């Protein structure tokens with residue numbers, strides 16, 4: 001049995017060797033690119049042949065050089081470093097593992113035919129066009145995305161725009177002002193209107209009568225937001241139209257409300273109203289908290305004892321701070337905003353940032369008819385005293401047939417909201433709180449030469465315009481040298497009639513003291529070049545209101561030459577003789593910088609702004625200016641040791657004295 005088995009094995013082996021020999025005889029010469037040869041030889045293909053053939057097929061089509069015959073030969077010959085990782089089995093090897101020659105041949109043949117057909121196809125597939133990359137939108141298009149349409153459609157007015165104020169009775173010269181107002185302007189030495197006034201007057205004073213009316217409940221006027229540089233005449237731009245429209249009134253009612261952030265500004269705006277409104281018979285009131293509440297109440301309303309639905313007012317125009325306004329809204333009987341024709345919010349960005357008692361929401365709701373207290377449904381009209389005096393817009397809340405409501409259309413408040421600032425916010429979120437009615441934007445600013453869409457960008461990026469007559473400087477120095485540099489400005493650069501801004505009331509007081517000691521030290525030694533000592537005073541929140549008022553008046557009268565203050569008066573204050581503004585401490589942001597430097601170079605006059613920058617602040621300050629596209633406008637002034645040589649000895653004496661005072665105070 002075993003012998004037979006052994007014989008069988010031997011025979012099989014011989015058969016195998018014979019077949020192998022024959023195969024070798026017929027083996028095709030392997031070429032790398034001819035798939036036809038591959039097909040011809042299939043009749044006698046063995047698994048090894050399949051391996052070679054598949055390798056050839058893949059190498060012509062898809063495989064990496066490593067997998068091709070060439071690649072393998074290269075590794076073998078040491079021509080190329082063998083890969084560290086064992087290469088994955090190539091298809092031919094997989095076939096070899098799986099197949100026994102007799103059974104796999106047809107399947108292998110199919111695969112090879114498929115592979116060879118693939119290689120016969122054009123090597124490159126038809127190429128599809130790549131998705132086209134659209135042109136990048138311009139900066140201005142990007143900046144405008146998501147913006148309020150009213151802001152995009154803003155009227156951009158060049159700062160040099162102006163119109164003269166004619167004296168003739170019949171020709172208003174496009175100013176829309178009556179002859180009396182024009183005469184008054186001329187009396188005050190105003191012969192032409194500035195850009196913001198030229199633009200705003202025709203908007204607020206249209207020729208058509210209905211739009212000049214005191215009540216326009218069925219066609220209420222559009223609101224307006226105005227951004228114009230410091231000192232460009234924004235106050236007059238709202239004072240003039242208010243006087244023009246209100247001067248036609250027969251009965252005194254509170255028809256114009258001007259809200260300002262500080263008492264000093266209230267006083268200043270009142271003076272402008274009084275100067276322009278002379279002869280029109282309009283009554284002007286203020287509410288700032290400077291006087292007692294009872295006194296203010298007596299100045300504002302006639303009658304506090306009877307509840308009058310129409311309110312009662314002794315003034316046509318009220319100028320106030322937001323805090324005191326809310327006090328009167330909540331605590332003064334018959335103080336009503338129902339007749340308001342104008343609501344002016346000056347220094348709007350500052351006031352909008354102020355959330356004191358949610359003052360804005362309270363004021364706005366007091367101007368809306370829904371607030372007619374006591375006029376609930378079913379209230380008999382004849383029980384309402386003086387109901388004929390109720391504002392037309394507010395009569396909608398009454399159901400009585402005695403009161404004519406001639407249209408079914410809901411009457412709306414005739415109050416026109418006007419927002420002003422040199423740094424008006426472009427933030428739609430903040431503006432939305434005002435619930436503006438179809439607002440119109442006016443922006444006074446120059447455009448950069450050759451950049452047609454620069455104004456759009458500047459508006460959106462809040463790049464504020466400075467007065468063209470302003471010259472700006474910065475002096476970088478060590479913190480300990482700042483007082484000395486300041487004295488150098490005063491004595492060597494004639495920085496007088498100057499407002500000096502510090503970061504706090506404490507720093508204000510210290511600088512004034514040091515300056516006084518310095519002058520004393522100097523006068524006791526040599527008074528070279530100093531005929532009269534310079535009068536310097538501090539103006540800060542530490543002082544009582546009366547003293548502050550007194551100091552400001554003395555500064556206006558030029559009895560004080562240098563006024564050192566905190567940012568308390570950095571906004572709005574208009575003092576024509578201020579030739580210099582010194583930022584003794586760097587302003588914290590661009591808005592503050594704009595308002596500080598804007599205290600000079602007003603109404604077309606020249607002015608200089610100086611910023612003392614401590615070395616460690618220089619980077620921040622410059623990047624702030626750069627972001628506002630303003631760095632190029634601020635010249636760097638260098639101060640050498642020689643420049644301050646004469647001042648040094650007195651400065652050191654003054655420092656010693658100041659130190660002594662503070663040590664004594666403990």
Ligand SMILES: Nc1ncnc2c1ncn2[C@@H]1O[C@H](COP(=O)(O)OP(=O)(O)OP(=O)(O)O)[C@@H](O)[C@H]1O
Nearest residue numbers: 190192193194230231232233234235422572574603
């Ligand atoms: N048309 C004009 N002609 C001459 N002077 C004018 C004219 N209009 C305004 N002024 C004067 O210009 C100065 C600055 O005006 P105003 O205080 O209204 O500026 P502003 O734009 O409100 O500045 P700020 O943003 O700093 O409050 C005032 O002294 C004012 O009397």
